[in-house]
Amino acid sequence: MxxxxxRTLTKFIVFLLMPSLCLGACGKNKALERIEKSxxxxxxxxxxxxCYYRYRDQDMGFEYDLANAxxxxxxxxxxxxxxxxxxxxxxxLNNGExxxxxxxxxxxxxxMQWVDxxxxxxxxxxxxxxxxxxxxxRGLNDLGGKTIYVRGGTSYEERxxxxxxxxxxxxxxxxxxxxxxxxxxxxxxxKIEVTMADSNVALLNRRYYPDIxxxxxxxxxxxxxxxxxKGETALLDRINEFFGMIEKDGTFKAIYNRYYADVERxxxxxxxxxxxxxxxxxxxxxxxxxxxxxxxxxxxxxxxALIYQESQFRPWARSFSGVRGLMQLTLPTARDVGVENRLxxxxxxxxxxxxxxxxxxxxxxxxxxDRLLMALAAYNVGKGHIQDARRLASDMHLDPNRxxxxxxxxxxxxxxxxxxxxxxxxxxxxxxxxxxxxIMTYYDILKRQAIENEGRGSGKREDVSRETSSPWPHCRG
Numbered sequence: 001m002x003x004x005x006x007r008t009l010t011k012f013i014v015f016l017l018m019p020s021l022c023l024g025a026c027g028k029n030k031a032l033e034r035i036e037k038s039x040x041x042x043x044x045x046x047x048x049x050x051c052y053y054r055y056r057d058q059d060m061g062f063e064y065d066l067a068n069a070x071x072x073x074x075x076x077x078x079x080x081x082x083x084x085x086x087x088x089x090x091x092x093l094n095n096g097e098x099x100x101x102x103x104x105x106x107x108x109x110x111x112m113q114w115v116d117x118x119x120x121x122x123x124x125x126x127x128x129x130x131x132x133x134x135x136x137x138r139g140l141n142d143l144g145g146k147t148i149y150v151r152g153g154t155s156y157e158e159r160x161x162x163x164x165x166x167x168x169x170x171x172x173x174x175x176x177x178x179x180x181x182x183x184x185x186x187x188x189x190x191k192i193e194v195t196m197a198d199s200n201v202a203l204l205n206r207r208y209y210p211d212i213x214x215x216x217x218x219x220x221x222x223x224x225x226x227x228x229x230k231g232e233t234a235l236l237d238r239i240n241e242f243f244g245m246i247e248k249d250g251t252f253k254a255i256y257n258r259y260y261a262d263v264e265r266x267x268x269x270x271x272x273x274x275x276x277x278x279x280x281x282x283x284x285x286x287x288x289x290x291x292x293x294x295x296x297x298x299x300x301x302x303x304x305a306l307i308y309q310e311s312q313f314r315p316w317a318r319s320f321s322g323v324r325g326l327m328q329l330t331l332p333t334a335r336d337v338g339v340e341n342r343l344x345x346x347x348x349x350x351x352x353x354x355x356x357x358x359x360x361x362x363x364x365x366x367x368x369x370d371r372l373l374m375a376l377a378a379y380n381v382g383k384g385h386i387q388d389a390r391r392l393a394s395d396m397h398l399d400p401n402r403x404x405x406x407x408x409x410x411x412x413x414x415x416x417x418x419x420x421x422x423x424x425x426x427x428x429x430x431x432x433x434x435x436x437x438x439i440m441t442y443y444d445i446l447k448r449q450a451i452e453n454e455g456r457g458s459g460k461r462e463d464v465s466r467e468t469s470s471p472w473p474h475c476r477g
Contacts, residue, residue: 028229028230028231028232028233029231029232029233029234030232031099031100031228031229031232031234031235032232032234032235032238033234034099035074035076035099035235036074036076038076039076039077040076040077040078040079041070041071041074041076041077041078041079041099041100042079042080042081042097042098042099043067043070043078043079043080043081043098043099043100043101043102044080044081044082044083044089044092044093044097044098044100044101044102044103045061045063045064045067045080045081045082045083045101045102045103046082046083046086046089046103046104047082048179048181049061049179049181049204049448049451050062050063050104050200050201050204050259051063051064051102051103051104052064052080052082053451055447055450055451056299059080061259062104062255062256062258062259062260063102063103063104064080065255065258065259066102066121066252066255067080067102069242069246069251069255070239070242073238073242073245074238081097081098083103085177086151086152086153086154086177087152087153087177089101089103089105089227090114090115093115093227093228093229094114094229099228099235100226100227100228100235100239101115101226101227101228102226104198104201104224105224105225105226105227106124106155106198106222106223106224106225107120107222107223107224107225108155108158108222110158111227114230115227115228115229115230116227116228116229116230116231116232116233116236117225117226117227118225118226118227118228118236118239118240118243119223119225119240119243120222120223120224120225121223121224121225121226121243121247121252122200122223122224122256123221123222123223124198124199124200124221124222124223124224125198125199125217125219125220125221125222126155126156126159126196126197126198126199126217126218126219126222127196127197127198127199127202127214127215127216127217127218128143128194128196128214128215128216128217128218129184129187129194129195129196129197129202129212129213129214129215130187130193130194130212130213130215131187131188131190131193131211131212131213132211132212132213132268133211134193134213137193137194137215138215138216139216140163140168140216140218143168143170143194144168144169144170145169145170146170146171146193146194147170147171147172147173147192147193147194148160148170148171148172148173148194148195148196149173149175149183149186149192149194149195150172150173150174150175150180150183150195150196151174151175151177151178151179151180151183152174152175152176152177153174153177154180155219155222156180156196156197157172157174159196159218159219160172160196163218180195180196180197180201181201181205181208183195183197184197184201184202184205184209184212185208185209187209187212188209188211188212196218198224199214199217200260200263202214203260203263203264203266204259204260204263206263206266207263207266207271207441207444207445207448208445208448210266210268210271210272210275211268211272226239250399250402250404253404254402254404257404258369261437261440262437262440262441265437265441271445273312274308274442274445275445277308277312277313278304278308278446281312281313281314282304282308282313284313284345285307285313285326285345285349286300286304288345288346288349288350289303289304289307289349291350292349292350292352292353292354293353295350295353296353296354296356296357297357298353298356298357299443301443301446301447301450302372302439302443303349303353303356304442304446305439305440305442305443305446306327306352306356306376306379306439307326307327307349307352308442309435309438309439309442310326310327310328310352311325311326311327311328313326314326315343315344315345315348316343324342324343325342325343325344325345325348325352326345326348326349326352327348327349327351327352327353327355328352329342329348329351329352329355333351333355334351336355337351337352337354337355337358338351338354339351355379356375356376356379359375359378359379359383360372360375362374362375365401366401367401369403370401370402370403373403373436373440374386374403374406376432376435376436376439377403377406377410377432377433377435377436378432379435380431380432380435380436381410381427381428381429381431381432382424384423384424385410385413385422385424385427385429385432386406386410386432387423387424388413388419388422388423388424388427389406389409389410389413389427389429390405390406390409391422391423392409392412392413392418392422393405393406393408393409396408396409403436406433407433409429410427410429410430410432410433411429411430411433412429413426413427413429414426414427414428414429414430
């Protein structure tokens with residue numbers, strides 16, 4: 001890893017920014033008026049796995065989706081300004097090149113000296129990360145004598161320097177804008193011993209680097225917040241109103257689940273096995289998977305994740321219920337989609353993806369990604385049970401067009417008082433929920449690999465206008 005000496009970068013930036021901070025103070029409370037007049041809002045963010053990135057020529061990311069929803073809330077067009085470095089967001093904000101910062105930033109007292117923060121929208125906690133074989137580091141005192149690598153200018157560095165001032169004998173290596181994800185990877189590969197990450201980042205990256213260990217928290221619970229210039233209270237009020245609204249109507253949960261769903265669920269051996277088999281088994285079927293995905297307008301990596309969940313890429317696989325092959329088709333379904341031999345990999349893949357496309361044909365009012373998640377669940381238990389779960393959701397005053405509602409109602413179809421009133425009767429309703437969760441976990445890992453292979457896309461652009469095409473690259477149609 002590259003190393004940097006003890007830095008005074010934050011003080012240096014503040015010194016350089018004093019003129020612009022003074023200028024910003026003279027134009028307080030003008031941002032919202034400017035946004036409404038121009039019809040656009042410029043959001044400063046970072047190009048990384050948690051804020052904003054591009055996958056299959058589509059803008060994605062947790063912060064991007066939140067910013068997109070906020071632009072819709074204001075009725076304006078979204079533009080992005082990508083900060084070239086971690087500390088680069090403050091000059092951009094105070095020079096008037098952006099209206100707010102949405103970059104998964106922890107609200108800290110030191111940052112509050114220079115910007116105003118929204119109310120916290122996601123609780124996080126700083127976690128110490130080591131390799132799973134490292135059993136020595138189990139508590140704060142065990143860090144004594146250790147070298148800890150973190151990205152410079154972050155709340156992690158701030159916390160470590162506070163602990164060092166209190167007497168903890170540690171060496172801090174503040175890396176110059178090295179992404180936290182790369183430091184986590186370095187821990188897994190044994191290049192460094194210890195790093196730190198917020199809990200949401202740590203839990204998600206455990207999927208990609210299953211040999212890491214999230215050891216213990218090093219800070220009290222904190223929160224992520226959006227930042228605006230000092231004194232921009234009108235814009236800040238609208239941001240807080242927005243977060244309150246999306247918390248109540250389920251929008252925030254839906255966006256959160258696109259990127260962080262089920263991160264607490266983790267089976268290290270399963271993830272390791274998946275990573276091994278996408279290297280050893282997937283290449284045998286990749287050509288056919290890509291052909292079927294293109295024909296039926298799906299992301300081929302989603303289809304690969306579905307196949308792994310069904311058969312672990314074993315063409316001879318057979319379940320207790322008699323379904324067979326890579327795509328685990330029943331005999332009637334196989335006949336219906338033109339598959340003569342379920343054990344033939346090419347026939348199985350083409351027929352299975354054709355069947356998934358049929359299941360995807362829901363009423364138009366079901367949005368993405370809910371439409372796809374329901375189709376995947378229907379692949380597991382049949383469309384009839386999914387319709388029963390949707391009707392039950394309506395009866396329970398839940399939105400039948402949201403997968404989050406069906407996650408609650410499908411398991412209820414195991415209970416007599418619910419399934420006796422349903423059209424299709426008893427359903428092992430926890431299975432399709434688990435089925436979808438596993439597929440989306442595998443799909444997330446494959447997408448992450450694709451992004452890494454492409455050098456994280458071409459997201460470092462000065463300004464990015466919101467695209468009007470579908471933001472759901474796993475299904476194009």
